[in-house]
Amino acid sequence: xxxxxxxxxxxxxxxxxxxxxxxxxxxxxxxxxxxxxxxxxxxxxxxxxxxxxxxxxxxxxxxxxxxxxxxxxxxxxxxxxxxxxxxxxxxxxxxxxxxxxxxxxxxxxxxxxxxxxxxxxxxxxxxxxxxxxxxxxxxxxxxxxxxxxxxxxxxxxxxxxxxxxxxxxxxxxxxxxxxxxxxxxxx
Amino acid sequence: xxxxxxxxxxxxxxxxxxxxxxxxxxxxxxxxxxxxxxxxxxxxxxxxxxxxxxxxxxxxxxxxxxxxxxxxxxxxxxxxxxxxxxxxxxxxxxxxxxxxxxxxxxxxxxxxxxxxxxxxxxxxxxxxxxxxxxxxxxxxxxxxxxxxxxxxxxxxxxxxxxxxxxxxxxxxxxxxxxxxxxxxxxx
DNA sequence: CCAAAATGATTAACATGTTAAGTTAAATGG
DNA sequence: CCATTTAACTTAACATGTTAATCATTTTGG
Numbered sequence: 001x002x003x004x005x006x007x008x009x010x011x012x013x014x015x016x017x018x019x020x021x022x023x024x025x026x027x028x029x030x031x032x033x034x035x036x037x038x039x040x041x042x043x044x045x046x047x048x049x050x051x052x053x054x055x056x057x058x059x060x061x062x063x064x065x066x067x068x069x070x071x072x073x074x075x076x077x078x079x080x081x082x083x084x085x086x087x088x089x090x091x092x093x094x095x096x097x098x099x100x101x102x103x104x105x106x107x108x109x110x111x112x113x114x115x116x117x118x119x120x121x122x123x124x125x126x127x128x129x130x131x132x133x134x135x136x137x138x139x140x141x142x143x144x145x146x147x148x149x150x151x152x153x154x155x156x157x158x159x160x161x162x163x164x165x166x167x168x169x170x171x172x173x174x175x176x177x178x179x180x181x182x183x184x185x186x187x
Numbered sequence: 188x189x190x191x192x193x194x195x196x197x198x199x200x201x202x203x204x205x206x207x208x209x210x211x212x213x214x215x216x217x218x219x220x221x222x223x224x225x226x227x228x229x230x231x232x233x234x235x236x237x238x239x240x241x242x243x244x245x246x247x248x249x250x251x252x253x254x255x256x257x258x259x260x261x262x263x264x265x266x267x268x269x270x271x272x273x274x275x276x277x278x279x280x281x282x283x284x285x286x287x288x289x290x291x292x293x294x295x296x297x298x299x300x301x302x303x304x305x306x307x308x309x310x311x312x313x314x315x316x317x318x319x320x321x322x323x324x325x326x327x328x329x330x331x332x333x334x335x336x337x338x339x340x341x342x343x344x345x346x347x348x349x350x351x352x353x354x355x356x357x358x359x360x361x362x363x364x365x366x367x368x369x370x371x372x373x374x
Numbered sequence: 375c376c377a378a379a380a381t382g383a384t385t386a387a388c389a390t391g392t393t394a395a396g397t398t399a400a401a402t403g404g
Numbered sequence: 405c406c407a408t409t410t411a412a413c414t415t416a417a418c419a420t421g422t423t424a425a426t427c428a429t430t431t432t433g434g
Contacts, residue, residue, distance in 0.1 A: 044348040045228040047355040054362035161231040168234040175241035
């Protein structure tokens with residue numbers, strides 16, 4: 001992720017130069033687009049991450065790697081599948097990242113003896129040291145953001161986002177294999 | 188993007204099995220993590236996009252390609268740099284996507300005669316047809332989401348997101364080359 | 375106990391995110 | 405008018421997002 005408003009220039013200059021005045025059929029502008037919900041969420045998230053990326057990058061970790069390490073730092077040991085849920089990453093991404101983090105000795109993995117398919121992950125001392133090095137700065141940034149936006153607003157926003165998520169998770173996906181929730185009465 | 192809650196299973200099962208009870212030093216849980224603002228924004232956006240992806244995919248376009256085509260459909264012609272801003276994509280991504288969309292005859296490009304560095308993009312009839320094929324369904328989904336979450340809440344959420352964005356854009360980035368806004372008195 | 379279905383995790387393949395380097399053309403400053 | 409600098413893209417290179425396929429291991433149902 002991360003878009004820093006491509007080619008940011010100082011002076012304001014009209015966002016879309018030769019807009020409007022179509023040549024042929026004047027189709028409906030279609031929900032302004034730039035103000036659609038997905039776009040608003042994307043822009044907001046980028047505005048947030050923009051502040052974290054530099055320090056993370058300085059310490060040699062990506063945003064996703066950081067999510068994993070941070071999750072591990074407060075859990076001690078966890079299975080891969082559960083880690084995927086906690087760090088909100090898809091399996092394939094997680095597999096690649098774990099491979100890399102293991103090579104860098106930031107994490108360790110073991111196979112569950114009772115089920116050889118499963119693997120457990122834990123953070124190493126080196127990994128913890130990295131966390132401890134980055135966390136303070138990260139927390140400071142978070143605090144500054146909270147101060148600027150307002151603690152109450154921030155809290156409200158989070159509630160609204162959570163509600164949005166749960167509302168939409170309850171909404172059936174049209175053309176998708178909704179293996180989601182179907183009040184389990186398995187088989 | 189898109190994470191569909193890795194391995195979604197029907198029955199609720201504790202999110203993080205062997206959590207807590209660390210072996211060694213009990214470090215602070217650190218802002219719950221899973222409830223951090225970046226995570227909330229990510230999850231919310233995914234909850235939204237999850238509903239659009241299937242139909243887009245069915246019509247052979249990715250989310251980003253769709254953003255571009257949709258932007259073009261209401262603008263008729265636009266320069267690459269401006270398109271990057273409107274579709275909120277970084278230059279390199281845009282270059283690759285435009286190359287692909289051009290090969291598929293969904294867009295056309297011309298060089299600006301007065302400045303050979305610049306290029307202008309416009310959507311083709313074929314591209315418009317694609318838009319018209321997908322848009323209705325897309326709008327229907329958007330309407331359903333609005334209905335479920337509530338039009339007023341949605342509007343409020345957007346306002347809050349926009350405010351968050353502007354608040355954070357005004358906040359200086361710590362370790363970054365802030366070529367951003369510095370009250371222009373160029374040179 | 376065994377063949378078939380289900381699971382957990384990884385690999386494959388392709389598109390995009392992201393930062394750093396080019397490339398070509400235009401604007402600038404002698 | 406010309407060497408620098410700047411601007412607008414494009415490429416390169418590497419990490420992740422995403423969906424499909426593959427693998428090994430377990431669980432199921434006979």
